[in-house]
Amino acid sequence: MQSDVSASAGVDAHSPPRRPEDALYPDKRGFHPVMAIYLSMQRVRFSSPGAYEKFKVVFADTRHHLMKLPGFLHLTWWEHPDDRMWFNECxxxxxxxxxxxxxxxxxHKHAKAWAANGAIMEDIITNFELVGTRLLRICPCCNxxxxxVYDLGQEQAVLREQCPNCGFHFPYMTEQESSFGVFKDLALEPVSTNGKEPAAAQANT
Known part of the structure; x- marks a missing residue:
């Protein structure tokens, strides 16, 4: 027999137990659908140091275009400490x-065409779908x-949260002019309180 809580949420009492992070993404019988956050990683080598310098000029402008896209969340560019010519874009x-x-x-189309015209020697592309998120923090002031778990779609808001015990402000990166760090949270949609999905969610079912 369903409990009052599970019945009101539309959850089958005989369903397998859900993971803790699933609470962030209620199923389609709840208030909003699961969002399949998508992650892309590229490991890149350039054909010459000069090609990389030109790339940085082109890449620096991407932040202006990415921030206009409603589905964009995060872009970071990393240099491998043991191989200074091997780079990683996430x-x-x-x-x-x-x-x-x-x-x-x-x-993006023009930047990709330029990169493919001899600037890049190798690009290893791997794509993933998010299965969970977790944040570990130890306050340096009060320990x-x-x-x-947290909602990756609202990561910037989460990272700006202070220590709940002493109020310490944790460091976080903001948008960089180089575009080596660009971040944005998803716009929050209104959530129904009568057990129905928002119209936008219904359109995707």
Whole structure:
């Protein structure tokens, strides 16, 4: 027999137990659908140091175009400490379709054409779908330990949270002019309180 809580949420009492992070993404019988956050990683080698210098000029402008895309979340660019000519780009998207929107962007098309015309020697591309998130923090002031799952779509808001015990402000990176760090949270949609999905969610079912 269902409990009052599970019955009101529309959850089958005989369903397998859900993971803690599933609480962030209620199923389609709840208030909003699961969001398949999409992650892309590229490991890149350039054909010459000069090609990388030109790349940095082109890449620096991408932040202006990415921030206009509703499904964009995160872009970071990393240099391997033991191989200074091996680079790693990580990006997070609200969905696979959101990444496709970026691929269809005019600026991206021209930048990709330039890179493919001899600037890049190697590009190893791997894509993933998010299965969970977890934040561990230890406050350097009061030693308060935080260990919690969180919504990746609202990561910037989460990272700006102070220590709940003493109020310490944790450091976080903001948008960089180089575009080596670009971040944005998803716009929050209104959530129904009568057990029905928002109209936008219903349109995707």
């Amino acid at each position: 990006s997070f998207w609200a969905s696979k379709e959101a990444l496709y929107d970026w691929h269809m962007d005019t600026y 308060e330990l935080q260990d919690k």
